[in-house]
Amino acid sequence: MSPAKPIVLVIDDEPGHRLMVRAVLEDVGWTVLEASDGAEGLKICQKRSNLDAVLLDIRLPDRDGIDLLQEMKAVHPHLPVIMLTAFGSVGSAVEAMKLGAFDYMTKPADNEELKAVLLKAREYLGLVRENQDLRRALGGEDGSPRLVGQSPAMHRVGELIRQVGPTEATVLILGESGTGKELVVKAIHAASLRHAGPLVEINCAALPGELLESELFGYVKGAFTGAVSNKPGRFQLAEKGTLFLDEVGDMPPALQAKLLRAVQERTVEPLGATQSVQVDVRIIAATHQNLPELVSSGVFREDLYFRLNVLEIKLPPLRDRIEDLPLLTRHLLHKLSLKNRKPFRDVAPGFLEALAVYRWPGNVRELENVLERALILARSDMLTRDLLPDHIREAGSSALFPAGALQKTTSHLPRGSNVPAEPTFDTAERHVLIAALEAQGGHRGKTAEALGISRRTLQYKLNKHGLTSR
Known part of the structure; x- marks a missing residue:
């Protein structure tokens, strides 16, 4: 044809x-x-x-x-x-x-x-x-990098990205360290009309004030000792593209006024220059800090906060979307398998359960590190629970059987119910869940509280054991 x-x-x-x-x-x-x-x-x-x-x-x-x-x-x-x-x-x-x-x-x-x-x-x-x-081949249907997760929280994040991506709006991304803020930035940039332009990043917490200023706005020859030639700043390097201000909450107060002008006017003044330079950039900022609290305490400018917060995207911590853990784990393991040239087929029973009850203070970044360690230490293409660090395996055991929980919940089982004296992890877990649900009259909030686990973790376990109809 x-x-x-x-x-x-x-x-x-x-x-x-x-x-x-x-x-x-x-x-x-x-x-x-x-x-x-x-x-x-x-x-x-x-x-x-x-x-x-x-x-x-x-x-x-x-x-x-x-x-x-x-x-x-x-x-x-x-x-x-x-x-x-x-x-x-x-x-x-x-x-x-x-x-x-x-x-x-x-x-x-x-x-x-x-x-x-x-x-x-x-x-x-x-x-x-x-x-x-x-x-589209590498990411979602709209071409943005794929955010892994089917939880309601991640669906909301995906919908916000689809809505704000094609606009020129400034976006503020909030979330704990390790939740994947950089991936959201890449997804917004990929979904924007500026996707053919550069995506330039700067970490505002990684540089001292004077160096951060010169990196952001650039300088001209002779601006200071050692400035032997003109150097464009990140604003100029991001021309026709997107500038990502990571950890903007850590920016020194003295620099915030200059950033405010750049955000408002889309002009920058390089160090030592006598004239401003017009820039055409889209700005996305992110922080793990509570900016309203920093504004209240006078550490962060209120006018800059409102300029950056045209649209806000909050990323949930991993512990609040534990139902995404199986999908996220397999996604990361396939990626890490390619990176480390280590074969991966599946995870053994008990591996995901141990991950599900851990609190993940380091979020997805910590999960990726734990999975990479397990993959490297594995002697076969099946990952087993013993490959996990001690603190994660111990957290799983203590979360499943907090002090007195087994005795308290099994005492309410119908006469003749069989709880093995030395149960396997899965068998014991299923019995404890059944007992706890019946002890609390089927009330899931009270059941989670009695077991010492979150409601999301409880829901994950009920789905796993086919107990959702109870």
Whole structure:
């Protein structure tokens, strides 16, 4: 099957120029659609999702081409639109380029230049489509990196990413260390219209104040001893992309005023410079700290907090989404298996149970470290409970049988119920769950409290043992 012909839409009120463009482009294999005014052109654009390029006259009888450009980009954000002007107006062309035009040409268009510009446009659109396909293959349906988890909390996070990704809104990500804030940043960037641009990160807690300032805003030659040349800051390096301010809650107060101006005005002033530099970046910030408390105590500027917190995403700690643990564990083990060239087939009974009752203060990062250790120490492709660190195995035992819990709960079992004197882990766990549920009249909150485990851990165990109908 021969490949489909590329399609270009020509929006121009001059029939002679449209005729010339058609003759040139059809001769090199393009399909040419025509519109004589903006309304007709927009209608075609809205109906056709397979356009490869648009040639748009900057002066139309019914509307301004600049306004039409914005309307068309709202329909097809990546569609290459080439502006045509008979006036050679640099000002209009620059404005159009800022608003997303792919290129501009003066009328009448030179035949060879026209073919070259459209070839570039088609190559660009091909790269965009390949990138989208790759992102879909590596991540979610929308192309963003996949967040592993089926819990309600992670579904909410995923939905927020889908909503905020295509916008220009500044995002503040909150969560304990190790919850995966960096992955959320990558997902937002991948889902944005800036995904082809750079994603630049800086850890505000890792650098002292003076060094952090020069890294953020850059400096000019001679700004201080050792500044032998100009150096762009992270704001400038993130041009047309996304700047991720990690651990922004640890930023020194003296720098917060300068950051506030950069966020508000999208301008930075390099150290030693006499003029500000305009930057085009999207800002995402993250912190494990309680920013409202820092604002109340005067450590963090209130105006900066509200500038950063246009939309807030809270990442739940692992202990609050324990139902995601089996899926997350297998996902991480497959990744670690490839990284370490160690085969992995499955986990033995008791392995996941031990993980499920541990509190995970280090969250997903700690889980990944524990799993990598187990994978490296394993002598077969089956991971067993004895490969886990002592503190995790001991936490599992104490959480399952807190002092007096077994005696307390089994005393309520119906006469003749059989609790083995030396039960296996799974058998004992099932009996304790049944006993505890019956002792508490089926009330799950009281059952979890009696066993000394969280409600989420209880739900995970009930699902595992097929006790959800009780």
